[in-house]
Amino acid sequence: MNRRTLAIMAALGATAIYGVNHTIAKGVMPGHIQPMGFVLLRVIGATILFWAISFLAPRERIEKKDWGRVLVCAICGMVINMLAFFSGLELSTPINSSVLVTTTPIIVVLLSAFLIQEKIYKLRALGIGIGLVGALILVLYGGELRQDAPNIPLGNLLFLLNATFYGLYLILVKKLIGKYHPFTLLKWLFLIAIFINLPFGWSQFIAVEWTTLPWDAIWKLGFVVLGTTFCTYLFNAFALTQLKASTVSAFVYVQPLIGILYAVASGKDQLTLLKVLAACLVLLGVYLASKRPKPGL
Template structure:
């Protein structure tokens, strides 16, 4: 099996884990663990795991000029991105999160035009518009009365914040991945994230009552640490070494499908006309925004 095939498999499993995470993480919050406290468990657990496997990576010293980019990547991808997503998941629903996080490719298109002056074609521009209409539709009209979703509009808005900063992370981290081994890079990214997240999340970590956590909740916490954090970042880092970002971006279409089906199967969420309409607009927008222009176009 060649490296490209392995990279495609890695990208698929990362997407599968992300799709399941919407429902699994939601079950933990806020009854057992508050969102910011959960994030500290994520980043600290992942940091320990990456330090544990670091000896298997080649010896690499980070160039002084790269530390600023590593710092910004950590803040965007392991601090603001994660805090916004888990807080949004506490306030909103699994299906809403599965739909709205898929606008990341649209955000990447917009940010690429801003940061690296990449041209936005008419098709891409229309895709961005459709995706944003879908997102705004879900934010403004997707509210429903649910005890476990106390502020759906705010939660949905935080999913947009999450997608924006994750998109920023993907753009900035690409050069670092091309230069450093994934074990080396992710070790430092998560270590910095632990330091920054600590004062933000400390009070919620100390509030966790470990002795009364049910077994399935402990299992869900380990799934988020080992799978959604350590596993997906490692899988995507490997995939980026073999595949173009646009190829990996195509897997984003699977995430809402997996997330929605799993939420429905477990009875943790339900579909509505607004959700279906918004999902259709977002996915069509992502397709148009991610579509590569024909040569000469």
């Protein structure tokens, strides 16, 4: 099996984990842990794991000129991205999060045009417009009366913020992935993220009643640390060694299918006509924005 095939499998694996994470992470907030405390737990756990396996990577140092990019990648991918997602998940629903996260490829296209002057063709512009309409439908008209989702419109806006900074992370980290081993890079990214997240999440982190957590909460917390954080960032880092950032971001298409099926099957969310309409518009927009255009389009 060649490395490109393995990269595709890694990207699919990360997407599958993210798909079920929408419901699993929602299940422990805010009853057992608050979102910012949860993010701090994620980065601490991932840091320990990446440093533990770092001996498997070749010995290398981050060059002085690259530390600025490393810092920005940590802020985008391990701080703002995570804080926005978990804060949004506390306020909104698993289905909304799994739909809105699919705006990431659209955002990658827009950011690529701005940062690396990648041309936006007519077909891509149409896709961006359609996808944003679907996202706005959820943000502006997706309000529901749910005890576990106290502010759905605000939560949906935070999901869009999450997608924006995750897309920016994918673009910025691509250059570093081509230069350093993933283990080397990720151990430093997550270590830096601990110190940046500390002021935001420490009070919520120490407020958790760790000694009395039920097993249902323990395995969900463990899944988010080991699966949603350690494995997904490792899988995507490996995928980026063989695939473009826009290609890796396109695997997010699978998330709504997995996320919606899992949320509905576990009884944690329900489909509505509005959600189906918005999801169709977002997915159509993503498809058009990511489709390789014919000459002149």
